[in-house]
Amino acid sequence: MDEQQESGSGGSGGGTGSDPTPPAGDAYHVPVMVHEVVEAMEPASDGLVLDGTAGGGGHSHALLTRYPSLRLVAVDRDPEAMAALRLRLSPFADRVRLVQARFDDAAQEFLDRGEPLSGALLDLGISSRQIDASERGFTFRDDAPLDARMEMDSGEGLTAAEILNSWPEEELQLLFWRLAEEPRGRALARAVVARREKAPFVRAADLNEALASIYRRPVRAKEKARVYQGLRIQVNRELEALENALPTLRDALRPGGVLAVLSYHSLEDREVKNAFREWSRSCVCPPELLRCQCRGHALGSLVNRSVGRPSEAEVAANPRARSARFRVWRKAA
Ligand SMILES: C[S@@+](CC[C@H](N)C(=O)[O-])C[C@H]1O[C@@H](n2cnc3c(N)ncnc32)[C@H](O)[C@@H]1O
Structure with missing residues (x-):
């Protein structure tokens, strides 16, 4: 399994997100x-x-x-x-x-x-x-939107938030197991469904809270990264x-x-x-x-x-x- 996201992004230092020209x-x-x-x-x-x-x-x-x-x-x-x-x-x-x-x-x-x-x-x-530009929504940083579409605002396909807010529990469970290789995939799917009944998922902080509720301890960066990676793979239909x-x-x-x-x-x-x-x-x-x-x-x-x-x-x-x-x-x- 990859921890390609977040962990040691390999020197992407430029671009603040609000900067219109990406770093080179x-x-x-x-x-x-x-x-x-x-x-x-x-x-x-x-x-x-x-x-x-x-x-x-x-x-x-x-x-x-x-x-x-x-x-x-x-x-x-x-x-x-x-x-x-x-x-x-x-x-x-x-x-x-x-x-x-x-x-x-x-x-x-x-x-x-x-x-x-x-x-x-x-x-x-x-x-x-893509990871560093928080507004693109590939990162688990709390303030990032749950987006993760590579085509950005093309209007095509579901964002990460839309998947979390609309998919049936069984499909979320499969996503977390198969694409995120999250051992607590079933518990996470259940926590997502329970949480969205109170308020929709909008920002990474919302998913981080759902994760924290099943881990009942501080969630490691590596553990968050694999869940966000699984979501991203689904959003972009990468497989x-x-x-x-x-x-x-x-x-x-x-x-x-x-x-x-x-x-x-x-x-x-x-x-x-x-x-x-x-x-x-x-x-x-x-x-x-x-x-x-x-x-x-x-x-x-x-x-x-x-x-x-x-x-x-x-x-x-x-x-x-x-x-x-x-x-x-x-x-x-
Ligand atoms: C790991 S980066 C590639 C970095 C590149 N080799 C370089 O030297 O800078 C992966 C890139 O592939 C793009 N990508 C991922 N899936 C794609 C697809 N199905 N079609 C076209 N581009 C895709 C992403 O937007 C991202 O820019």
Whole structure:
């Protein structure tokens, strides 16, 4: 499980929330496992790469700097990220396209247009900037609104508060168990329902009180973080986006193209691991079949047998990197 939220946000110091221009560069977000990402993208170095979660542009910037022939499409669903990317990637304007979209939709467009990708990168989750800007409602700081929508005020989808105020108890319980891996998920769901009968959930303080009522002791930052993370994943339907995007990106890659994913939550990493393994098997028939009736060949191969992890030095410098898991798959040539 990830404690990507709140814990050691990795140097996001700028931007006060009321500041209309977001901070730039590492002050927006410190990119994770940059060296490993750049090395993994070497086979795509003279082609078109989709950075599906471009955020503050750290990975995009490193790729464009290292590979002078690489062209890049920087995608993010967050409008504020677009402003940061425009600034950060301006030295490479002739090789960069910026697109505000969900990465699964962007991937589908490339596939539909028949514009093959040499590489695709997903660095899942949220940026330090999103956590630090309290008004965005990704944080458990008491005064923050319970929002957590990456598209901000797009009017689409439920906010965290709307989920807490409207979902049936059983669904809240599932959310807290599955996405937040909260061992007291049932008690928390019950506490949420009991509390909203008196007053609706509006600010993080309201959810923090519900949490405190079931823990009956000061709730640790780590415990709050996992509940807020689960809510955020639900608000933004992040698992759905990943499930949709993986096969679409695979199909949008040119032969020999590379798909690289950094994940920070066990369910996301499992999704990526299973997909990459399945695509790398030559036969996916059930064992009881005597003769192969499936596609009969691997679609590509795992670039690393074992999952990549950040070095101790990187985690010491940027604690939020510690839950990162890096997997790379290469499409058959
Ligand atoms: C961990 S940050 C990426 C940081 C980036 N790699 C960098 O170097 O600055 C994740 C980013 O992905 C974006 N994001 C998350 N899910 C997305 C989705 N389904 N489609 C597009 N962007 C998404 C978030 O808004 C956030 O900016």
